Amino acid sequence: MRLMDPEVELTRSPAKGVLVRSAWQRRALTFLMVFGPGLIVMEADNDAGAVSTYMQAGGQYGLHLLWLLVVLLPICYFVQEMVARLGIATGKGHAAMIYERFGKWWGRFSLIDLLAVNFLTLITEFAAISLALGALGISPYISVPVSATGLTLMVVTGSYLRWERIVIALCLMDLSWFLLAFMVHPNWATVAHNSVVPTMPSGGISSSLVFLVIAIVGTTIAPWQLFFQQSCVAEKRLRFSDLKWARLDTLIGATFTVCVAGAMMVVGNYGFQHQVVFQDPAQLALALGPIASRFVRDGVLLLMVNAAVLGTTAISLASAWAYGEVKGWEHSLHKKLWEAPGFYATYIVCVGAAAAIVLIPHVPLQLVIISVQVFAGLILPSAIIFLQLLLNDQELLGDRWVNRSWNNYINWTIIVVLFALSLLLAAQVILPNLFQR
Amino acid sequence: MATMGFAPEINGFRVVHPLDDVAEQKCSSSGLGRIRMTRAVRISLGVLRAYLVVMTLMLGYHVLDLAGVLHKIR
Numbered sequence: 001m002r003l004m005d006p007e008v009e010l011t012r013s014p015a016k017g018v019l020v021r022s023a024w025q026r027r028a029l030t031f032l033m034v035f036g037p038g039l040i041v042m043e044a045d046n047d048a049g050a051v052s053t054y055m056q057a058g059g060q061y062g063l064h065l066l067w068l069l070v071v072l073l074p075i076c077y078f079v080q081e082m083v084a085r086l087g088i089a090t091g092k093g094h095a096a097m098i099y100e101r102f103g104k105w106w107g108r109f110s111l112i113d114l115l116a117v118n119f120l121t122l123i124t125e126f127a128a129i130s131l132a133l134g135a136l137g138i139s140p141y142i143s144v145p146v147s148a149t150g151l152t153l154m155v156v157t158g159s160y161l162r163w164e165r166i167v168i169a170l171c172l173m174d175l176s177w178f179l180l181a182f183m184v185h186p187n188w189a190t191v192a193h194n195s196v197v198p199t200m201p202s203g204g205i206s207s208s209l210v211f212l213v214i215a216i217v218g219t220t221i222a223p224w225q226l227f228f229q230q231s232c233v234a235e236k237r238l239r240f241s242d243l244k245w246a247r248l249d250t251l252i253g254a255t256f257t258v259c260v261a262g263a264m265m266v267v268g269n270y271g272f273q274h275q276v277v278f279q280d281p282a283q284l285a286l287a288l289g290p291i292a293s294r295f296v297r298d299g300v301l302l303l304m305v306n307a308a309v310l311g312t313t314a315i316s317l318a319s320a321w322a323y324g325e326v327k328g329w330e331h332s333l334h335k336k337l338w339e340a341p342g343f344y345a346t347y348i349v350c351v352g353a354a355a356a357i358v359l360i361p362h363v364p365l366q367l368v369i370i371s372v373q374v375f376a377g378l379i380l381p382s383a384i385i386f387l388q389l390l391l392n393d394q395e396l397l398g399d400r401w402v403n404r405s406w407n408n409y410i411n412w413t414i415i416v417v418l419f420a421l422s423l424l425l426a427a428q429v430i431l432p433n434l435f436q437r
Numbered sequence: 438m439a440t441m442g443f444a445p446e447i448n449g450f451r452v453v454h455p456l457d458d459v460a461e462q463k464c465s466s467s468g469l470g471r472i473r474m475t476r477a478v479r480i481s482l483g484v485l486r487a488y489l490v491v492m493t494l495m496l497g498y499h500v501l502d503l504a505g506v507l508h509k510i511r
Contacts, residue, residue, distance in 0.1 A: 016453060016454070017451040017452050017453035017454070017457065018451065018452050019448065019449055019450070019451050019452075020449050020450050020451075020452055021449040021450075022449070023450070025449075025450075026449075026452055029452045030452055033452065033454045033455060034455065089463065089464045090463050090464050090465075090466070091461070091463035092463075092466075097466070100466045100469075101466060101469075101471060101472040102471065102472060102482075103471055106482075160456070161456070236455055236456065237455045237458070237461075238455050239455055239458060239461055240461060242455060334456075374492075377492060378489065378492055381485065381488060382485055382489070385481050385482075385484075385485050388481070389472065389477070389478055389481055390472075392477065393472055395469055395472075395473060396464055396466055396469060396472075397464050398464065401464065419484075419488060423488070423491070423492070426492055426495060427495060430495045430496055430498070431495060431499065
């Protein structure tokens, strides 16, 4: 790794940029320029599946699982910080790095598994759009194609920054979850207590509680996030000096996401308090209409659509970036449609095919959801192992970027826990008889 | 080459967006080939292979179970 003398570099800095007077303005503006990938990757993880999982957690166990989100915050941050660091150091995506350093077999395995789990997840996102807008009286034959078209138009403008600004605006719309949480008047003392003190639900430890805990962990740390943020950081061409701001961006994103997830649980808890039985958030929203307000009902449904849209654009881009990197195609949102046809075709095919499948009558969604969990169980531990090994690759990264000892202790612990939970989740999904009491 | 994202000027600082800045020389893997097989790498990949084998066996069992093959054997 070669670093040029900063003095020489300064003379080569371009004339572009914004002139500011003070050091704090410089820091604030630099942060705002770097800000984006960390927030997007975290908030897009609160996708339709996450809304369903968190609201189900609130609906089934009230506020008892809030502490789990607080535990997951540092885990999310540590994993994604490694991804941002690797992206800044190498300027390449995760899929490309696996191919280059671990060979074709592991590269293909990771890529195929990633594409499969991402595609199946996209089907669930469009199913959520169909469900939520269906509850608002809009036919799936209108809502799904319109959403797919909008999601395509969002990326084909030939500008990364335009896409980023739209997506950050969508992320900020999730602030509305806090408004909904306030409107259902939870006991804030209990919320605060359960956020820091683990408490046991009245039924004690059951297989459904274990399943939900694992599902929350699996929802909060998803495999596509690793691929997405590294590619996004490379796409934004973040510089070595931007690392501290990328870390702050990731920390803000993780904190915001966990708080939004907590707000979803609080809204789900309102259903728990009123003994509402529901299978999905749309059903809960419809049941909440008469007892909370129409605003809460419509709010939950629209935020569910927002979550699905955020998830779809991020997951499809993770697939398109990964496939483009491995194929050696142009793979950048800076390029026009005709300059990176393979990259955009991958995105459009992912979005279009998932939308089309949802419109097929009687599509087996339960099978899709189970397949997502199985594929995620395969890809997450492997992707995270490769990440950890790459961040200990002295030959590639040199002393400056490799993990410190304390990083490794924390990360290996996280990896062991994720391995165990992934195995347990897969076992529970594949061999449900083992867990029946 | 390392850029700093800003350049000191007489009247203050010029802050440059990453997309407008001079490209940096990143850590490159070209010519390095595959990762060196240290003990940690070998053990990690071994554990990963074992994990994948267990997952595949579980999946195979589930498929056979769904197909009714295991029921016939029992």
